[in-house]
Amino acid sequence: MRLVVVGASGRMGRMLIQAVAGAEGCALSAAIEREGAPALGEDAGVLAGLPPLGVPVTDDPLPAFAEADGVLDFTAPAATVFYAELAAQARIVHVVGTTGLSPDDMAKLKAAAFHARIVQSGNMSLGVNLLAGLVRKVAATLGDEYDIEILEMHHRHKVDAPSGTALLLGEAAAEGRGVALSQRKVAVRDGHTGAREPGTIGFATLRGGSVVGEHSVIFAGAGERLELTHLASDRGLFAAGAIRAALWARDREPGLYGMDDVLGL
Ligand SMILES: NC(=O)C1=CN([C@@H]2O[C@H](COP(=O)(O)OP(=O)(O)OC[C@H]3O[C@@H](n4cnc5c(N)ncnc54)[C@H](OP(=O)(O)O)[C@@H]3O)[C@@H](O)[C@H]2O)C=CC1
Numbered sequence: 001m002r003l004v005v006v007g008a009s010g011r012m013g014r015m016l017i018q019a020v021a022g023a024e025g026c027a028l029s030a031a032i033e034r035e036g037a038p039a040l041g042e043d044a045g046v047l048a049g050l051p052p053l054g055v056p057v058t059d060d061p062l063p064a065f066a067e068a069d070g071v072l073d074f075t076a077p078a079a080t081v082f083y084a085e086l087a088a089q090a091r092i093v094h095v096v097g098t099t100g101l102s103p104d105d106m107a108k109l110k111a112a113a114f115h116a117r118i119v120q121s122g123n124m125s126l127g128v129n130l131l132a133g134l135v136r137k138v139a140a141t142l143g144d145e146y147d148i149e150i151l152e153m154h155h156r157h158k159v160d161a162p163s164g165t166a167l168l169l170g171e172a173a174a175e176g177r178g179v180a181l182s183q184r185k186v187a188v189r190d191g192h193t194g195a196r197e198p199g200t201i202g203f204a205t206l207r208g209g210s211v212v213g214e215h216s217v218i219f220a221g222a223g224e225r226l227e228l229t230h231l232a233s234d235r236g237l238f239a240a241g242a243i244r245a246a247l248w249a250r251d252r253e254p255g256l257y258g259m260d261d262v263l264g265l
């Protein structure tokens, strides 16, 4: 499968180049960065700490998408919406790891998915997607007398909060409870907040250092507390998940899929 990596010089972009180069049945067909990026012209392999791959980084996605089977996109919301239109025009697979997508961005991805096969998830790891299933089940089993709080920590460079994974886990908890997350979400507490409102789902965000990604879903009841935790220590995990998603989506009908579809969960 010929794969394009967009956002090639980012933390995930470099990881994706490494993963594609090492994946059986996959080849890196292009590496894209934004106009004016310092990495333009550099060999993608060298950029990712590998021997040269003979693929220079460019800022021209059109010809790259026309010659590819799929694009791996861990960039930023505006870029992802732009690439979704191009991937739909080229009828190729679009794997979206970008987080911080607004409801309007998601509507645009849904529109693009009439023509493209899009796999979108706030977390491409097997562990987190398994955890989401557990959270759904525990939330369904324990009633509103157990308060749900989601705690996440990421590196100091992360720009969106709560993380895509925290929101994915919050959605799972809300589904388990049979409620809409948008109606129950409490993402900010500051000052005189009053007592905790029963049935809400709280989020707490920590940022610092080089933490790859840590998430805990806490069910706090009277006299006991259940905590479900996922710790990611290597971004290769997400890159491997993205390649698995691309290979899975290759023979699907156009549509917007999630990692639960890919993993058969
Ligand atoms: N779903 C998952 O499993 C995971 C998702 N993520 C998400 O992936 C995204 C990227 O994370 P990370 O790699 O750490 O971030 P980085 O900032 O390191 O990388 C993003 C890259 O995309 C580039 N970029 C931005 N806009 C464009 C554009 N229009 N065209 C081409 N390139 C562009 C950036 O360039 P510049 O620096 O010039 O802006 C940068 O090189 C985030 O949303 C993060 O939350 C991360 C890990 C796992």
Ligand SMILES: O=C(O)C1=N[C@H](C(=O)O)C[C@H](O)C1
Pocket: 099, 122, 123, 154, 158, 162, 163, 164, 165, 166, 212, 213, 214
């Ligand atoms: O920005 C990151 O680094 C990560 N982002 C994703 C998220 O927002 O949950 C996934 C992972 O936790 C790393």
